[in-house]
Amino acid sequence: MADDLVVSFFCAVSNVNARGPPQSFLQGALASLRGQSPDVPECQLLIEHLSQATIAGAPSSLRMYETEITKSSNPSFVLGIELPLASTSVEDVVHISLVRVQDKLSIASCVVAMRYLASQVRLGAPVIYIPLTLRKGHTTPPTISSPAMLGAKDPAIVLTVARIRPLAHPLIPTQHHLMQTYSFPSTTLGPRRVAEEIMEVGYHTRIPKLFLKHMHAELQMFTELWHVRCENERKRQLIFDSDDDALAAGCDVFHVAVLEARNLKLDVLPPPTTTTTPPTAPAPTSTGMSPNTAATTVTSPTPTAINPFIRISFGETDKPEAGPDAPYPATPMQDVGRTRTEMATCNPVWGTHRRTSVASTSPQMKKMATSLSGDGPKKPASSYSIYRPSHRVCNSKGVVQFSVYHEAIAKVMDVPIGHVIVPWRILKLKSTSMNPDTSLPDPDAEYVFDVDDWVPIYPRGDRRSMLGGVDPVGEVHIQVRIKCSKAKFGLVSETALGAVDQTPMFRLADKAKDHELRKRNKHSHIRTEPDGAPIPIETLAKHVANLDGYLADLEKMMEDVADRDASSKWFRSSKEKKELLVQPLATNLHLSYFRTFAESPVRRFSTGASSFRASSLSGLDLPAVTLDVQDAVTATVSCGAPTAHALGLDKHGLLDLEDAMMTAVDAASFDAAKHAYMYRKILCVSQSLSVLVTTFLAQLELALSPSTRDGMAILRQWTAIGFLVQWESLVSSQGHELRMLSDAWVAIKTLERFVFQFEGQTETSRIRLTPAHDGKGYVIHVPLPSSTLVALPGPLQTGATIAVVPVLFTQGINEMQSLANMMGTTGWDLQHKVNQKAFKTLQAYAASYTAMEEHVHLEGSAPKAALQTLTTLLEAETKAAATKNTRLLLEASDVVRCLNGGRVTFCKSGKDRTAMSITLDQMRRVHATSSMTKDVEALVKPIANVMRARGTRIEIAQKNIGAPKYSFNALQRKMLPKMYRPPLESIQGMAAKGHT
Structure with missing residues (x-):
């Protein structure tokens, strides 16, 4: 047209x-x-x-x-x-x-x-x-x-x-196209007419929108699992936030309170005693008064001065055993707590201003640890709630004991005054031993047992109830109230929800590492500390709160991504890096093409001609004209590092969190690291996945293009050995960018868990995502027109999938990498390990490629020679002689192009260092130069610098910062390798803000 x-x-x-x-x-x-x-x-x-x-x-x-x-x-x-x-x-x-x-x-x-x-x-x-x-x-x-x-x-x-x-894009929605043409005279290949195209893509928002929908469902299920775990642990430990929560969980609530006492007296008062308190460790009184700093003499109260407090104990009578010789059922007592000490009074008032709750054991819960069996002292309180699993179909009974003491010497000597024993009973059904006239309590009543009265205190040692012939030593106002739960007590099964823990997103990126971790933690569903004690409820509640927060934030992100997709806002600038809502979106995601053209023999070529720009030909009536003949075209996707800027880069990246899980010594730290890892990984993979889909479909369009030779052979190659995609990283191995590299490696490695599958296109069909049948990955379904689908190799027409083979080569090139090289930081080790892993993957892929019979006739020696160069470059890398090994990136790029793979280039923001790398690659396409530094640098200025200063990449910079300048100052420019330096007139100078 x-x-x-x-x-x-x-x-x-x-x-x-x-x-x-x-x-x-x-x-x-x-x-x-x-x-x-x-x-x-x-x-x-x-x-x-x-x-x-x-x-x-x-x-x-x-x-x-x-x-x-x-x-x-x-x-x-x-x-x-x-x-x-x-x-x-x-x-x-x-x-x-x-x-x-x-x-x-x-x-x-x-x-x-x-x-x-x-x-x-x-x-x-x-x-x-x-x-x-x-x-x-x-x-x-x-x-x-x-x-x-x-x-x-x-x-x-x-x-x-x-x-x-311009290139047609039947499979990729695009907008905001930029195009620039050049004519370079006197190149090694003769005059070259070239064009660069760059555009925004719809998959910038469509893929995150699709991916987040699945991740939200999985994270929601995982959050529900942890709610169940937390509630189950509350039931095991009988710890609840309120009485209502306990009742809802199927627990009976015993409310015990001590309000006040009157007319307290001691049968036998101890003689006054004197002790000397050392000046270095004075014992504070229970009233909270500050002790003297000098040695003081403490005299016990006179006979009329009592310092009373009350200890509360709870007991439930065991079930009677059958048989005539069976022992009488015992009532084991457990310490509940104590009130504070009231000083120098016989009529203390405690009130109900302080309340706490504890757990109670029962026959079916004795195997479980409770707070009642702890050895440590309880905090003073005047009101307690005691929880125990409800006995739905059987009666129960027991006692609550109030022991009154006189605190003779603070924290040292307690003198018993007396006690009160309150028997309680809960009737659920009538037994043969009961009086026939006994009636069961009203099931709708608020309390099944209720005592709120003054009761006498009997001397300590007289084991009688409230009825007895011994004179009391005072009275105490107590409350004992029992509420029975109507709910069934029981633990909720985690089996159905627990399956979410096996989904790919909740696994480590490296499959071998993930297998090792899961083998080590195969019993991780038993949430205990190393000493066998249960995890504190506070820790579990914190995990649940974090997951709830992650889920809420993810829902806000989904809404924002959907709005951007609906309004075709397919661009996230570098200024938005730290905004939470855009974290699932790749920064500066652009699809670019570099095309070379043959000189038409029917046209006279003016040596060194330049060109004008025609931005609109709408309405121009052009007859059939001879188009420039395209020689070759390469596609490159550029973006910012797939990292979660808003979650912080000070403490850890995804690799650091993986290491934290591998080295965790307790369940609490393991779970905290895992939850942070999952949330961060979702955001990072959302970015890398949108880049992957864009790269794959761009390469697919080229393979299906009539101008592409061996297009069907390329598709058969992808079916057999997978789609190779190389990520070229320019971030440094120092500071925040080291965390970006950590995030990026996991986000890219995780792409191995995705496969592509083609299906017939309908009017409403769009790209979609489903879990794989084996539950170990995801399938990206790509709709194709029927005319295209039938032209594919047979297996792809019938549902065969194309695996993804991602590799990440990284080399920092900025001033921070210079610092890292000089200091020999541990980040250099990560950079080297990443490159080593990528090389092994690339080497294995090349071996599979050359083994394919249909590719034997192709130039298989080119990948082999480049791989040998890569081997030499990697072997020469040592921490002692650390340099900016940029030739490694060039060689890796050449190998991937030979193997029909896709390429992605990224730096921190995807606009400055990325622009230098892509224009360098384009220059090498013009001159067909080797990766040798001397060959490349000699041609940078006349070709690459023109593209850098006048091409489409400078316009991407302007989209981000509002000015056609790269974010380098003069010093930063000088620290770049020569082949990556932009022209002086294209940098911001000292105004650079570090968006590179």
Whole structure:
């Protein structure tokens, strides 16, 4: 279609013979010393497109374009610029000026009618010659609206026309396309016309939206599992937040309170005693009064002064044994707690201002530890709630004992005063031993047993109940109230929910490492500490609260991602790195293509021609024209590191959390690390998965393209040995970026658990995600049109899957990597291990590739030679001689291209170091250079730097920070390897904010 055709004009100036600006004798001498010719100017074309309004009264518009700066008397320019040829106004013109940069002098210029250019393009002209008017004062040259006769020596600008159709994307939704064309003369392969395309992709939001839906379901199930675990442990330990929670859990509640006492007295008071308290360790009184710092004399109270407190004990009578010789059922007593001590009073008031709860044992719970059997002292309280599993169909009885003491010497000597024994009984059914007239309590009553009264205190040692002939030693106001639960007490099964613990996202990224961990913790469902004690409820509650928080945050993220997807907001800038809601989205995810074209033999090629930019051809009636013939095309996906910036990079990354799980010595620390790992991993894999899908479908589109040779063979290769995708990391192994590398490695390694499967496309079908049948991975279902599906190799038509083989090669290139190399940090070890693992995977994949019969006739030696170079480079890496081994990245890139794999490049934000790497790779495609540093660096300036300063990558930087500058300052630029340094005019200078 003509409306998506891109027409570029490549410009070259002839017969102008521009000279450099006038120079003094000293300036000329200095130029000669530098080997520069003082007569050769630096030139640039400035283009102004003036569009006249078609509606009366509407303002006109002016659009500015410029080429790169070239040092030549008759310069030719490599940069492509596209003009909007679909002009409807007769008066639309283009003013072209050749400017000498040193003094901003306009050397020559011309004015061309847009309709004339459009007509020449419509006629299929390969070259358009425009006469130039040399500068003569300030006169405006005449407008050229028809072909002009030119002599052999007349000044002119030669426009070479290139016609390129952007790549079609039937499988990938794209938007905001950027395109730039170049024509590089005198390359090792001859003149090369190339184009770079870059765009945003819909899978930036669609894949996270799909993935988070599955992860939310799994995380929700996992959170429910931990709610069940926590509630089960509460039942085991009989610890609840409230009486209502205990009743709901099937536990009876015994509420015991001591309000006040009166007329307390001792039958026999101990004689007053005197003790000397050392000054270094005074014992504080139970009233909380501060002790003296000097040695003090403490005298016990006089006979009329009592310091009373009460200890509370609880007992439940054992079930009677059968048989005539069976012993009488015992009532084992357990300490519940004590009140605080009231000083120097016979009428103490404790009130109910302090309350706590404890657990009680019962015959069916005796095997379980409870807080009643602990050895440590309880905190003073005047009101207690005692919990025990409800006896739904049997009677029970026991006693509550209140023992009154006089605190003679604080924390040292307690004198018994007396006690109160309150028997309690719960009737659920009548027994033969009961009085027939005895009635069962009302099941709807609030309490099945209720005592709220003053009761006498009998002397300690007189084991009688409240009824007895011994004179009391005082009275105490107590409450004993029993509520019976109507719920069934029992533990909830974890089996059904426990299956979520086996899902791929909850496993370690490395399968061997995960197997080792699960073998070591195969009984991890038994939540105990190393000493066999149960995990504190507070710890379990904290785990549950964290999981609830993760789930709530994930729901907010899902809502935000859905909104972005609905509004086609397919871009996350580097400024949003630390915003929580966008953590599932890859930063700066872009799909880019680099295309090389053959020179058409029917067109005259003007050496070194440059081009204009045609941003819109809508409405331009183009007949069938000859398009530039595409030689080759490569696709690269770029993004920021798949990491969770908002969760912090100070303490740990995903690899650190894996190590924490492997080395955990108790269940609490293991679970805390695991939960943080799962949540962080979901966010990181969401990013890496969207990048993977984009990369795979981009390579699939190329394989299915009619211009691709061996497209079906590539698909058969992927079916047999998997889809190879190489991630090139430029993050350093120091500081925060080391944590990014830790996150990225796990997020990328986890992609091994995904496979692709094709299915027929319908009107409503979209890419979808399902769990694999074996439960060990996920299947990404890709819908294809029926015409495409039937053309695939047979196995792919019938449901065969394509495995994913991810490899990560990493090499830091910034100033932080220089610091890491000098200091020999442990991060260097991680970088080296990551590269070693990637090499082994790549080596195994290459072996499988060469073993395939249909690929024997291909250039199998190229991967083999590159792999040998990789081996040498990795063997040469040592911590003692740590350098920025960038050649490793270049060799790995070459191997992956040979093996029909996909490529991803990332740095911290995916726009600065990433731009340097991708333009370097594009330069190597232009010149077919080796990975040798000397071969690469010699060609960076004339080719890569033009792309860096004038290409699509600088526009990505502008999308992020609002200015066409890379976020490097001069020092940071100098610390980069030479081949990765941007032109000075393209950096921010000291204003760089570290978004690289």
